[in-house]
Amino acid sequence: MSSVGETLRRERLRKDRSLEQISHETKISTRLLEAIEHDQFDQLPGGVFAKSFVRQYARVLSLDEDELAAEVQKAIQDETALPGFTAPPEPAYKVPKLMQWESTGTSSKSSALPALALVVAVMLVCSGIYAWWQRSRRPAPPSAPRAAVQATAGTAASRSEPAPVTPAVAHDAGESSTPPETAASTTAPVNPAATLHVSMTATEDNWVRAWADGKDVMTRVLRPGLIKTIDAVDEIRIRTGNAGSLEITLNGKPLGPVGPKGQIRIIQVTRNGVQILPPPKPAPDPL
Numbered sequence: 001m002s003s004v005g006e007t008l009r010r011e012r013l014r015k016d017r018s019l020e021q022i023s024h025e026t027k028i029s030t031r032l033l034e035a036i037e038h039d040q041f042d043q044l045p046g047g048v049f050a051k052s053f054v055r056q057y058a059r060v061l062s063l064d065e066d067e068l069a070a071e072v073q074k075a076i077q078d079e080t081a082l083p084g085f086t087a088p089p090e091p092a093y094k095v096p097k098l099m100q101w102e103s104t105g106t107s108s109k110s111s112a113l114p115a116l117a118l119v120v121a122v123m124l125v126c127s128g129i130y131a132w133w134q135r136s137r138r139p140a141p142p143s144a145p146r147a148a149v150q151a152t153a154g155t156a157a158s159r160s161e162p163a164p165v166t167p168a169v170a171h172d173a174g175e176s177s178t179p180p181e182t183a184a185s186t187t188a189p190v191n192p193a194a195t196l197h198v199s200m201t202a203t204e205d206n207w208v209r210a211w212a213d214g215k216d217v218m219t220r221v222l223r224p225g226l227i228k229t230i231d232a233v234d235e236i237r238i239r240t241g242n243a244g245s246l247e248i249t250l251n252g253k254p255l256g257p258v259g260p261k262g263q264i265r266i267i268q269v270t271r272n273g274v275q276i277l278p279p280p281k282p283a284p285d286p287l
Contacts, residue, residue: 003039003071003075004036004039004054004068004071004072004075005036005037005038005039005040006037006039007063007068008036008037008054008057008058008061008063008068009037011061011063012037012061015061017060017061019033019034022057022060025060026053026056026057026060028053028056028057032044032053033057036053036054036057039075041072041075041076050072050076051069051072051073054068054069054072055068055069191231191232191233193233194231194232194233195232195233195234195271196231196232196233196234196235196236196250196251196269196270196271197229197230197231197250197251197252198229198230198231198232198236198238198248198249198250198269199227199228199229199230199248199249200222200227200228200229200230200238200246200247200248200249201222201224201225201226201227201228201246201247202222202223202224202226202242202245202246202247203224203245203247204224204242204245205221205222205223205224205242205245206221206222206240206241206242206245206246207220207221207222207240207241207242208220208221208222208228208238208239208240208241208246209238209239210228210230210236210237210238210239211235211236211237212230212231212232212235212236213232213233213234213235213236214235217230218230222246232269234270234271235268235269235270236268236269236270237266237267237268237269238266238267238268238269239264239265239266239267239279240258240259240264240265240267241264242261242262242263243257243258243259243260243261243263243264243265244257244259244260244261244262244263245261246258248267250269250274255267255274258276259276264278264279265277265278265279266278266279
């Protein structure tokens with residue numbers, strides 16, 4: 001009866017197959033294949049691996065792999081048999097084929113992806129639940145009583161609102177479409193003790209300076225439509241740079257023209273009457 005190695009070698013040669021071809025298909029090195037053909041099983045990895053190599057070799061050549069594996073097992077037991085030594089029983093499992101190993105690795109990789117995605121999804125859900133729980137535990141900031149807030153707002157408003165200021169002797173009636181006489185007659189005196197109430201308006205821009213009871217109360221350009229009122233007890237003096245455009249009312253009565261346009265005039269108002277004076281002549285230059 002032919003040995004295992006002889007049987008494999010004879011079948012390989014009959015099918016005109018080289019060791020390199022067998023090595024390429026089984027992924028077993030040519031050195032180990034030569035050891036199998038020469039029945040040198042001691043050069044193979046021991047136990048299950050030697051039988052697995054023989055099975056793969058026989059499968060490629062379409063031989064009975066179980067029969068050849070059993071003969072290999074018997075040859076290995078005969079070589080390792082010692083007095084009083086009993087070889088351990090052959091394990092009940094079989095080494096899967098190379099293609100099965102490859103398919104198993106591929107399936108494990110493909111099945112690992114859904115599992116990893118599931119783990120990530122569970123972690124995200126847990127993070128969201130934890131964040132919501134933390135927010136729900138935060139105490140709400142105490143809200144101030146509504147009455148206290150309103151009182152504070154009212155106090156701030158009262159502090160920020162400036163107190164009304166009453167001019168001492170002069171005030172503006174503001175931009176008005178009402179004739180000067182009407183505006184002057186409806187303006188209440190600022191100084192209750194005043195006996196002289198003068199209102200001024202201009203038909204064009206007019207530089208005006210005024211004194212009340214010797215006190216300088218106004219120096220400005222009087223714009224058209226703006227009414228200026230001055231109150232005094234004894235005397236009001238007005239200096240204008242354009243007498244023809246200035247209209248003056250004394251105690252509600254118009255004074256009429258006080259001079260030609262473009263001329264400087266000084267209007268002096270006292271309890272005894274009104275006096276219109278030309279500007280003082282400049283002093284001669286000293287020699």
